Amino acid sequence: MKKMMQSLAVMLGAMALAGCTTVKPWERAMLADYTMRPDRDPLGNLLAEHMWFSREAASGGRSVGGGGCGCN
Template sequence: MSAARLVSILLVAALAAGCALPEPWVKPYERERLADPIMKFSRDSLSAKHVEHVREVREGARGATGVQGGGCGCN
């Protein structure tokens, strides 16, 4: 029983040691490579922005998009 306990303690210590030194996994200069256009939700961002603008103007309000402005379409 003591061997199983020793193995479990070593396993927990090894798992905890993996989290001991947090380092940024993605360096600031590596983020450019991760901002690949293939990772975007929309393939054509310009037309998606246009459709979103037209929808906002027609609705007369903005909904949780994080942009400020009036409902008249003038930003």
């Protein structure tokens, strides 16, 4: 049983390492497009982060001290 678990771990590790590759810019196609970026709208990101910070009581926030109680 132990040998089978070890061989399974080695196989999973080999499969995980085989999946690591560098994607060339011409292979990215639409993923490299500006509209596909999640941070393309700075104001939208600022508002989304503010909303997330206001609702997430356990977070420390970004670049501000305090946090934890959720009262702003």
